[in-house]
Amino acid sequence: MDIHAPISADxxxxxxxxxxxxxxxxxxxxxxxxxxxxWDDQGRRYLDMMSAYSAVNLGHGHPRILRTLIEQASRVSVVSRAFHTDRLGPFLARLCALSGLDGAVPMNTGAEAVETAIKAARRWGHTVKGIPANHAQILVAEGNFHGRTTTIVGFSSEPAYRDGFGPFAPGFRSVAYGDAAAMEAAIGPNTAAILVEPIQGEAGIVVPPDGYLRRLREICDRHNVLLILDEIQSGLGRTGQWFAFQHEAIRPDGLCLGKALGGGVLPVSAFVARRDVIDMFVPGNHGSTFGGNPLAAAVGLTALEVLEEEGLVQRSAELGQHMRDRLTALAHPAIRAVRGRGLWLGVEIDPGFASARAVCEALMGRGVLSKETHETVIRFAPPLVIDRADLDWAIDRFAETLEALRA
Structure with a gap:
């Protein structure tokens, strides 16, 4: 590949x-x-080490996904939830069976799934727990990223996500991530739920201490508080389990899913929860014109089938360990830390060596595409279908890039 060829300026x-x-x-x-x-529009080839923030877990253009997309689109794509369809039931039944939960609300984007979870938690708090109207509180974690709606950015701790977008909705309190004792201390009589990511993606692939989710599960049980996990990036095989909560053998009360659920071709998301939480939704109080459309449901079901039948969850676990071992073995002075699970690792770069952006730009010149987060961390999250040889090739190019920048 000619790294000096002109880019597509037009x-x-x-x-x-x-x-x-x-x-x-x-x-x-x-x-x-x-x-x-x-491939770019000049024909140059690049290895995708980002997977569109986990939306492309199944790889680009998976033939089974494309076949489902075309076949379903030729029959019916969107009718709204004003009518039943033959695709939605099978899709949600499979999703609930995999997660161990009882029901789901189909939506489109990850942020919509989180907004749905917030509505469910508040209504459950008022209806079931007896929290006074308009007083329900949800505890969140510092460093969180749950989406871009005004409600969600209102409880973000990242100034750039909030600047100029207020006023923000009340009812949220932020607590240090990974500190279960602090989370328990923050619970009050009006606390309806704890909402956290099992691994914080946008914060830099931050993994909490072992046992953190188990502690949160125990705390929520003790205080009659819902545990809601945002697995929009971490779910569906990314960490080497179907869901990241399975690493600690717990079950949440609610689960936000998206990205990979659309097979890399459509926005598909869902809020999945135990029965008494899902039952907070009745005709008229929540909805989505496109949520649960037959095209999305058909693609979502096929995505789940591909993950299972092609063994991609186990593949993520095995190749993820291999990737971690190789990145750790580099022992390069520019690398401060390697962290993550499965095929989802963050490499923290010493800012005195180079910015993560500069590393990503140089890596692009060697045919590997990824993206920095917070200027210090490079994401390595390839599609779960990646070949081991291609993964090794990408790590070799990364090592070459660091050496070239040091020179």
């Missing part, structure tokens, strides 16, 4: 002219993709 300038500048993408124009590989 495509980039056109996007820059007409699109809001709410992202700072790397200077590459992707024109097609297959499996774990992507």
């Amino acid at each position: 495509a980039i300038s056109l996007e820059d002219r007409w699109c809001a500048h709410n992202y700072k993408p790397l200077p590459v124009v992707i024109a097609r993709a297959e499996g774990a590989w992507m």
Whole structure:
């Protein structure tokens, strides 16, 4: 690959002219993709080590997903929830069986799943727990990322997510992530739920101490508080289990899912929960025109089947350990830490060596695409279908990149 070939300046300038500048993408124009590989509009090939924040767990253009997409779209795609369809029931039944929960609300984006969880928790708190109307409180963790709606960014601890977007909804209290004792101390009579990520993705692939989720489960049981987990990035095989909560052998009361649920082709999400929580929703108090549409349900069911039948969850566990071992063995002075689970690792870069952005740009020149978070961490989260040889190739290119930057 000629790393000095000109980039597609026209495509980039056109996007820059007409699109809001709410992202700072790397200077590459992707024109097609297959499996774990992507090609730009000049024909140069890149290995995808990001998977669209876990949306592409099954790889790009998985043939079974595409076949389902085309076949279902040729029959019926959207009818709204004003009518029953033959696809929604089988999809949600499989999703509930896998999670061990009792019912689900189908939505579209991850943020919608989280908003649905918030509504369910508040209504449960008022209806079941007896919290006075409009006084329900939800505890969240510092460093969280649950989406971009005004309600959600209102309880973010990242200034850039909040600046200029207030006023924000009350009813949330932030507690240090990974500190179960602090979370328990923050519970009051109006606390309806604790909402956390099992691993914080946007914060830099931050893994809490062992036993943290078990402690939260015990605390919630003791205080009659719902435990709601946001597994939009960590769920569906990413960490080497179907769901990250399975690493600690617990079960949440509510679960937010998205991204990989759409098989890499559609936005599909769901809030899955135990029966008394799901029953907080009745006709008229919540809905979505596109949520649960037959096209999304058909694709979602096929995505679950592919994950299971192709053994991608176990593959994530095995290749994830291999990736961790190899990255750790680099022992490069630029690397401060390697953390994560399964095929979801963050490599923290010493800012005195280079910014994570600079490393990602240099890595792009060697045919590997990823993205930094918070200027210090590089994400390594390839599609779960990646070949071991391709994974090794990417790590070799990473090692070369660090050496080139040091020189």
